[in-house]
Amino acid sequence: MIYLEKRPQPSRSLSLLTPVYAVIITMIAGGLLFAALGKNPVEAIRTIFWDPLFGQYAFYYRPQLLVKGGPLVLIAIGLSLGFRAGIWNIGAEGQYIFGAICGAGVALALYPMDAFFIFPLMILAGALGGWAWAMIPAVLKVKFGTNEILVSLMLVYVADQLLAKMSLGLMKNPEGFGFPGSRNLQEYPSAHNAELIAGTGMHWGVVFAFIAVIFAYVLLNKHILGFNIRLTGEAPRAASFSGVKPSRLILFCLGMSGALAGLAGMFEVSGPSGQVNIDFAAGYGFTAIIVAFLGRLHPVGILLAGLLMALTYIGGDIAESQLGLPSAAIQVFQGMLLFFLLALDLLTNFRVRFKSGAAA
Amino acid sequence: MKFTKLLATAAVAMGLATTAMADKTKVGFVYVGPVGDGGWTYEHDQGRKAVVEAFGDDVETVYVESVPEGPDAERVMTQMALDGADLIFTTSFGYMDQTINVAKKFPDVKFEHATGYKTAPNVSVYSARFYEGRAVQGHIAGKMTKSNIIGYIASFPIPEVIRGINSAYIHAKKVNPDVEFKIVWAYTWFDPAKEADAAKALIEQGADVILQHTDSTAPQAAAQAAGNVVTFGQASDMSEYAPFPRVSSIIDNWGPYYVARTKAVMDGTWESVSTWDGIGAGMVGIGEISDAVPADVKAEAEALRDALADGTYHAFTGPLNKADGSAWLAEGETADDGTLAGMNFYVEGINAEIPN
Numbered sequence: 001m002i003y004l005e006k007r008p009q010p011s012r013s014l015s016l017l018t019p020v021y022a023v024i025i026t027m028i029a030g031g032l033l034f035a036a037l038g039k040n041p042v043e044a045i046r047t048i049f050w051d052p053l054f055g056q057y058a059f060y061y062r063p064q065l066l067v068k069g070g071p072l073v074l075i076a077i078g079l080s081l082g083f084r085a086g087i088w089n090i091g092a093e094g095q096y097i098f099g100a101i102c103g104a105g106v107a108l109a110l111y112p113m114d115a116f117f118i119f120p121l122m123i124l125a126g127a128l129g130g131w132a133w134a135m136i137p138a139v140l141k142v143k144f145g146t147n148e149i150l151v152s153l154m155l156v157y158v159a160d161q162l163l164a165k166m167s168l169g170l171m172k173n174p175e176g177f178g179f180p181g182s183r184n185l186q187e188y189p190s191a192h193n194a195e196l197i198a199g200t201g202m203h204w205g206v207v208f209a210f211i212a213v214i215f216a217y218v219l220l221n222k223h224i225l226g227f228n229i230r231l232t233g234e235a236p237r238a239a240s241f242s243g244v245k246p247s248r249l250i251l252f253c254l255g256m257s258g259a260l261a262g263l264a265g266m267f268e269v270s271g272p273s274g275q276v277n278i279d280f281a282a283g284y285g286f287t288a289i290i291v292a293f294l295g296r297l298h299p300v301g302i303l304l305a306g307l308l309m310a311l312t313y314i315g316g317d318i319a320e321s322q323l324g325l326p327s328a329a330i331q332v333f334q335g336m337l338l339f340f341l342l343a344l345d346l347l348t349n350f351r352v353r354f355k356s357g358a359a360a
Numbered sequence: 361m362k363f364t365k366l367l368a369t370a371a372v373a374m375g376l377a378t379t380a381m382a383d384k385t386k387v388g389f390v391y392v393g394p395v396g397d398g399g400w401t402y403e404h405d406q407g408r409k410a411v412v413e414a415f416g417d418d419v420e421t422v423y424v425e426s427v428p429e430g431p432d433a434e435r436v437m438t439q440m441a442l443d444g445a446d447l448i449f450t451t452s453f454g455y456m457d458q459t460i461n462v463a464k465k466f467p468d469v470k471f472e473h474a475t476g477y478k479t480a481p482n483v484s485v486y487s488a489r490f491y492e493g494r495a496v497q498g499h500i501a502g503k504m505t506k507s508n509i510i511g512y513i514a515s516f517p518i519p520e521v522i523r524g525i526n527s528a529y530i531h532a533k534k535v536n537p538d539v540e541f542k543i544v545w546a547y548t549w550f551d552p553a554k555e556a557d558a559a560k561a562l563i564e565q566g567a568d569v570i571l572q573h574t575d576s577t578a579p580q581a582a583a584q585a586a587g588n589v590v591t592f593g594q595a596s597d598m599s600e601y602a603p604f605p606r607v608s609s610i611i612d613n614w615g616p617y618y619v620a621r622t623k624a625v626m627d628g629t630w631e632s633v634s635t636w637d638g639i640g641a642g643m644v645g646i647g648e649i650s651d652a653v654p655a656d657v658k659a660e661a662e663a664l665r666d667a668l669a670d671g672t673y674h675a676f677t678g679p680l681n682k683a684d685g686s687a688w689l690a691e692g693e694t695a696d697d698g699t700l701a702g703m704n705f706y707v708e709g710i711n712a713e714i715p716n
Contacts, residue, residue: 057442064435164547168517168715177477178519178702184457272431278516279392279454282428317436320424322443327394327425 004350014348019294019301022341023308029340030333039323047322048315048333061314063201067272069310070206071096071264073303075288077212078257080297084220085232087253091137091152092261093285094159095130099262100269101159101166102129104276107191108171108182118190122266123204130262131255133159138254142247148254160281167278182276185269193271205267209306212260216299229253261285290338312337385447385626387411387618388440389423390433392452397550399575399595401425403612404451404474410615411622419622429454437462441469447625449618450474459483470630472621475520477701479632486617489638490520491700492668493610494527494571495675496646496661497592500608501569502532502539503657504590511562512543513555513572513579517715519703521573526707527675528571531664533709542567543712552578563589580606590652597647608661609647616642636697640669676700681708 027049031041052061075092082089089095103126110118137151164180171182185191196202220226232239232249240246264284269276291309295301316330389408393401408421422445424436433455440448441462447470450459456476463471463483471483479485501510510532514521525543532539542565544558555574559582562570569590572579577598583589583605591601593609617635624630637643646665649658667673678689683706689695706714 057439060438060442067431068435161547164516178704179453179477180516180518181454186457268430272434274430274457277429277454279429282430282432313432314435317424317427317432318439321388321422321436321440324422 001355003353003355004346005353007349007351010348015296018344018348019296019305019341022294022337022344025340025344026333026336029336033329033332034325037325037329039325044319044323044325047319048312051318052311052314059199061318063199064314065307065310066201066206067203068313069306070203070209071268071284072288072291072309073306074205074209074212074264074267075257075261075285076291076295076302076306077209077216077299078260079288079292080295080299080302081216081219081229082253082257083233083292084297085229085249085253086236087250088149089134089137089152089254089257090149090289091134091154091156091285092257092288093281093283094152094156095133095258095261096265096268096285097156097159097163097281098133098265099126099130099259100265100280101163101171101276102126102262103266104171104182104185104269107185107188107270108276111183111188111191114190116190119193119204119270122191122270123263126262126266127259128262130265131259133262134254134258135251138251138258141254142250148250152254156285163276163280164278166276167280171276180278184274186271186274191270193267203267203271205264205271208263208267210303213299213303220299225252261288290334293338294341309334309337383418384420385415385418385622386420386422386443386445387622387625388437388445388448389421390427390436390440390448390450390452390455391423391425392427392429392454393550394425395423397575398577398598399550400612401451403596404449404614407614407618408449411618414619415622415626418626430458434458434462437471438465441466445469447472447622447630470621470625477634479634481632484621484631484633484635486633486635486637488612488643489636489675490610490612490644491523491527492638492675493644493646494524495531495668496665497571497608497610498528498531498533499535499664500649500653500657500661501528501571501590501592502534502536503660504607504653505532505536505539505569507566507568508536508538509540509542509566509568511559511565511567511570512541513558513562513570513574514543514545515549515573516547517545519701522706522714523700523703524573525710526703529710530676530680530707535660541710541712543710545715546574548574550575552576555579556582559583560586577601593647599647602648603650604652606650607652608649611645611647613643613645638668639665640671682706683708683710 027045031045034044035041079089079092103122106122106125136155137148140146140151141148167180173181173183193203228244232244273280291302291305295305312334319325320327391401395401395405411419412421427433427436437448449472451474453475456473456478459471459473460478460480463480467482473483473485475487476485512525529541542562544562546554546558548554555576556578559570559579563586568588570579570583571592572594575595580591580598580601583591589605590607591605593606595612597609597611598606649661674694676695678693679691680689682688
């Protein structure tokens with residue numbers, strides 16, 4: 001019979017390898033799914049993973065990886081800090097939306113002024129907006145012990161309504177013939193988060209994502225605060241004996257993840273997306289949770305996971321168009337990735353043992 | 361610079377590829393929802409199928425579902441253009457700026473954007489005069505209500521929706537001066553749970569006719585559960601709820617337009633146009649009026665439909681005042697398209713505020 005034995009120490013090599021295994025198993029299971037839908041599985045997998053990187057039009061898709069992956073990485077880095085300390089910010093989507101509203105709000109309020117300080121001001125407003133939205137669950141948790149999972153999640157729906165309200169009311173484009181949606185910030189040079197080098201996909205949001213990766217790496221490995229975050233997650237009692245104040249950690253982790261999510265939203269609304277609109281939020285805040293776990297809550301892992309996730313989106317759309325795969329199949333495929341990763345996590349903490357004979 | 365050069369190279373390569381298989385016209389569709397939503401996207405996909413039916417092997421259609429309105433849409437359109445699409449239909453208002461952006465990069469590809477207002481030499485816009493269908497609905501609703509309270513599940517306070525409310529109200533009022541409209545804003549196009557709640561709330565307030573500008577069948581189910589409540593199908597026929605509570609419907613019928621535009625690309629006669637068609641051109645369909653509607657009412661509704669179709673009657677014909685009491689249309693005057701396109705006021709008699 002087969003049974004599981006707890007490892008004395010989580011396996012380090014497996015903790016690095018399980019994401020790779022998860023990707024491989026997802027490819028196999030996904031291939032079976034595509035075959036069941038009557039598509040050539042090899043062609044489908046190749047279209048999703050190979051074509052965007054090395055296919056005929058890779059010159060267009062590679063930069064798109066940065067555009068799609070940038071916000072995912074930026075948000076996931078923030079989330080990973082809290083997740084490591086056992087502080088669960090599920091509402092990054094709301095903070096992303098609110099950051100975008102605040103950032104765009106600055107630009108729209110100053111339109112059509114032409115000044116160098118507008119964009120930095122928007123960055124500040126975006127970060128502050130996300131931070132403020134995350135402070136609601138943080139303060140409620142610290143003061144009244146509410147559950148941050150519920151509060152942060154519920155605030156996503158509040159932010160969603162606020163976004164609709166802004167698109168239809170205050171921020172509506174006065175030259176838009178009564179249609180919803182703000183002015184397009186891509187047409188407002190002082191506020192436009194343009195590509196830094198044309199055709200590379202590199203915009204300020206991507207730059208900030210890379211900075212966040214480095215910053216998080218240093219914080220977690222070289223700084224006492226990072227040590228306290230890790231300690232609280234791994235041994236909460238030890239942390240409290242060593243004088244870590246949980247409330248300060250909660251405020252820091254939620255605030256930080258909120259600020260980064262807000263930044264992501266602000267860079268998105270002023271760049272690739274361009275407009276405050278009812279359907280502006282495309283689920284980055286939720287997808288980033290997958291990215292954070294897929295990257296093992298490690299900054300470098302998150303960077304790779306964000307790019308991988310972006311690849312499945314871009315490749316998935318190509319597969320839909322070229323092979324006629326339904327979008328639901330692509331979503332199942334992406335879901336499998338997280339599912340197999342979590343399932344394989346078992347192997348990091350447990351050893352599979354085989355034993356012959358009927359043990360009692 | 362490099363990117364433009366690469367795109368140009370790709371365009372040349374594409375040109376070669378297209379000549380190699382010049383007999384096939386490739387048509388792309390970008391959808392905002394899943395093709396199985398039973399409403400908006402479903403009907404656009406029916407239009408795509410009509411294109412396949414009409415041209416068979418001479419045409420290849422591709423589509424991508426559930427594309428968020430933003431950079432993803434831009435990427436999907438670019439991908440279709442790179443893959444050699446000759447004509448791309450972008451079927452949601454929120455794709456407007458993205459369509460214009462991509463169209464700039466691919467001057468040889470034709471784009472058709474639904475419900476927007478920005479055109480370019482290779483970008484057309486098209487939309488349907490759904491308010492004509494609302495007029496027929498309003499007529500039936502005014503005749504069918506016994507409580508004289510008509511419930512309206514609205515989606516977002518935008519001109520399209522406000523136009524529908526006004527048109528339905530004007531024609532309900534015409535046949536039933538005591539009629540009153542209760543409007544609930546759902547702030548969604550498709551959310552069965554919210555729509556069901558809205559329907560229940562309206563029924564509790566005494567409404568015995570429910571009109572909806574949201575796409576799910578949840579209000580139909582709520583009306584069926586309540587018993588004596590009349591509904592109308594929205595976007596698609598929703599005939600599974602016929603003959604009662606669903607007594608008729610407004611059907612988006614994009615097929616004829618999609619076929620005509622594809623034909624124009626094949627013949628090389630495609631030009632950038634702004635199309636706003638109604639019942640007459642077949643873009644708006646009135647679903648079968650069921651036997652739950654008395655025969656005389658059915659006959660009147662059909663006569664109204666035909667008058668709208670042949671242009672002898674306009675759904676917004678004066679005398680009409682705005683809700684604030686100011687005069688809008690004089691006796692016999694009809695509304696111009698500009699005012700209709702940007703409509704942001706209720707007509708006199710609707711006792712409610714437009715949220716903003």
